[in-house]
Amino acid sequence: MEKYKKLFEPVKIGSVEIKNRFAMAPMGPLGLADSNGGFNQRGIEYYTARARGGTGLIITGVTFVDEEVEQHGMGNVPSSTYNSVQFIRTGREMTERIHAYDSKVFLQLSAGFGRVTIPTNLGEFPPVAPSPIQHRWLDKTCRELTIDEIKKIVKKFGQGALNAKRAGFDGVQIHAVHEGYLLDQFAIAFFNHRTDEYGGCLENRLRFAREVVEEIKRTCGKDFPVTLRYSPKSFIKDWREGALPGEEFEEKGRDIPEGIEAAKLLVNYGYDALDVDVGSYDSWWWSHPPMYQKKGLYIPYAKIVKEAVGVPVICAGRMDNPELALSAIEDGACDMISLGRPLLADENYVNKLRSGKTAFIRPCLSCQEGCMGRIQEFSALNCAVNPAACREKEAALIPPLKIKNVLIVGGGVAGCEAARVLALRGHKPTIYEKSSRLGGNLIPGGAPEFKEDDHLLIKWYEATLDDLNVEVRFNVEVTADIVRNSGADAVIIATGSSPKIFDLGDNRKVYTAEEILMKKADPGKDIVVVGGGLVGCELAIWLAENNKNVTIVELQNKLLALNSPLCHANSEMLERLVPFNGVNVLTSSKVLNTTDKGVIIESIGETKEIKADSIVLAVGYNAEKTLYEELKYDIDDIHVIGDARKVSNIMYAIWDAYEVAANI
Missing domain, CATH: 3.40.50.720 (NAD(P)-binding Rossmann-like Domain)
Structure with missing residues (x-):
């Protein structure tokens, strides 16, 4: 499509030329590996389908180089060192098929998760970290990595990258000085309390990441591209506490000035491109943005990095609007557009855009129910709107024997x-x-x-x-x-x-959420929303954004108690947006009946009257x-x-x- 022609110009990362400006963002490939650390057929079909759909650069989800220091359990995600022969054999099958579509493919290699390992995927206790710090999810203290263990992981990166090169991968991406994963935990002073050569000043905290790229270049050659997933800002308020958009706070993680300095150092160390986002597991809604985050939320941060370094910058983060993607390229904010969840929703996104068939691009909802929600709960990557994602062959549609x-x-x-x-x-x-x-x-x-x-x-x-x-x-x-x-x-x-509706006595000012959302009724200024599930919370925030005084009354002892499987990025952001927008919350409470002034509430054994122009029911269906x-x-x-x-x-x-x- 002529309008978006610039998005289809070639771009180089190191020695590798990519046919267009689109990359597939790395997403946890849970369920796409075999028991020996290779890619299973689901994984091969999944990545090949995105290449067939026109994506210029495929970046695999996280694969591990080490299974000794931090155990992950084979069959969850691939490992390029666990069984080298199996990895190379299955990897080669995949890369050859991807290359048939003139796409390139980078293998994402991880040092490990450290304190942010999701409990369902956690092997040995306690989890590791740069220092004895609090785990993200569990009330446990992490074990400090020894220098020998760090050196062992660095060595494994070289072996893992060499196996990737032998398997036909065009480069690798390092996971990651971003989102608070293990390499990032070393890089951030809030997590890294070491006093040896891996702690203290910024150069020391980046030493682990530096040794990784130097080992890969030594093993695979200087022309083998090594990119890095990188976050110039963490949005950490405190342990397990992240900041919301527009919130004033003191950054405890990496802030922009250090983010710029670190980016320059990392490029000097040898990284050939930076794949930019922001956030951390403590502020997960930045790293895995729900629909409550605006489109293109990483663009300003990508531009800051782009202006500081001389290598290509990749930008992800709700970039599925082609107008937004084009403006980011034209404005010099980035060199490539990274699509993650949009390529789960529609593997043919790029080809449809190129041929002008934008009306037929299936949209990502940023609901994260099929992807991060299922990864979190079931260790399985899927997509809410695309049931065939990650099972392309099994879910292939077959013509019927008889037309009905x-x-x-x-x-x-x-x-x-x-x-x-x-x-x-x-x-x-x-x-x-x-x-x-x-x-x-x-x-x-x-x-x-x-x-x-x-x-x-x-x-x-x-x-x-x-x-x-x-x-x-x-x-x-x-x-x-x-x-x-x-x-x-x-x-x-x-x-x-x-x-669901129920009788509250005088029901003349009782409405359903649907009636209010569709503007079939005027709820007035003071509104009581009955129900603190997904619908009730989203309704309350929407009303508050439209200058209404809102109170949520929820029978359970917390908001979102009955919704599942919601990704933590969505649920935690939504929980915090409710008070941030000035919505009052009464949990362990129920509505008894309406009055002339409002409604009678029973809350923890006591009854009280709340002023309300309307009572809106959001109690399910x-x-x-x-x-x-x-x-x-x-x-x-x-x-x-x-x-x-x-x-x-x-x-x-x-x-x-x-x-x-x-x-x-």
Whole structure:
């Protein structure tokens, strides 16, 4: 596409020329390794698919060089040193396929996680760190690494990089003087209390990272590119406490002046490019930005680094808007655009952009439910909106033996996904939607400005279903008789869910979250939101941003108590945004009844009246499965999916639909 031509100009990192300005950001490849530290077939297909989709540089997720000092358990992520023959054999198979698409591929090599190791992935106790400091998640003190252990890890980097080179990788990326991983813990004085040559002044704290690049260059040659994931600012307020955007605080981690100085030193040590972000595990919402962070949030920091060093700078961080990406390149903020989660959502992002098919790019929601949420809970990388991510072959769509007419009741996200999959396979789906548009609960859910990508997902479904010639019949309230008389070969019930409501006496000023989000009612100035789950918290922040006085009343003893699997980056940021925006919170509390002035609350055994112009219910949803219950004994091939089956989230609605529609 002529408009974005600059994004498709070649760029060099060291001796390696990359065909365009797009890199695939490294994302934890949980589930993509075999038991010997090689890439399994899922991993090979996953990375190859992104190369096939046009991405110029593939950067793998983290792989380990050491399994002795910090144990990770084989089969979680690859290791280039655990079984060299297996790694080289599987790595070579992958790199050859990636190269067929004229893409380059760098292997990301890690020194380890140290104090930030996620407990589900933690092997030996206690975890290691540069000094005896507090673990990020566990109430444990980390064990200080010895100098001999540091030297051993450095040596392993050389071996691991050489194995990567033998396996056909075009370069490596070092993980990382960023996000508070082990190398970063050495680099930051807040974590590094050592008094030997690896502690004290900045040069000493960067010695570990320096020895790594020098060892790799010595082993692999000076022309073998070595890049570094790098954060010039940490946003750490204190142990396990991060700063919010716009918050005034004292930086306990790395701040910009030292970040600039460190960047210059690291380039002088031999790093060929810096892959820039900001944040740390203590401020995880910067390193893994949820939808509550603005698009392109790393651009200002990338530009600061770019102006300080003479090597290419890569910039990630919600960079999926092509206008934003183009402006960052043109402004000189960076040399390459790094896409992580957007390439989980749509592996063909780059080719679609190049050919002008932007309407067909499936958007990332920054929900992190399929990626970081599942990594955190299940050690598995996936995607909420793309059920085939990381299982490209297993989830491949197969044409049916017999083409069927499939009636789909409901045009929410589950119904749309089912129709898309059925049409791609060759079936003839028809959607019946009782309203005048597609989207279902995604429409009110995407009302807040920070949920804009929810509405982009609806637009994507509209464009995709139109392109596939899927028939949609709007404003039809489907009855059991309509289904019985339709002549359909199969029926999918995707009728979704409706908000839970309950009687509070005088209900004239009681509304559902949907009614307020859709601006069907004026909530007034003083608002009580009943329910502190995901919907209630997002609603409260949105109202507060619109200058309302908001109180959340939550029955549980904490906010977001029943939502899962939410990535900590999302949940922790959301929990902090609530008070940061001036929202009052009453936990272990419940609403009893309305009054002329507001509402009566019972909180920890006491009752009190709160002034309120409106009471907004955000207490969950009820599955709408009446139609399914009426038909389940009458229709041979009938399925109930999404919220109609079980109230959950966007991810499981889409995954349900994909699984069922792929097998009709």
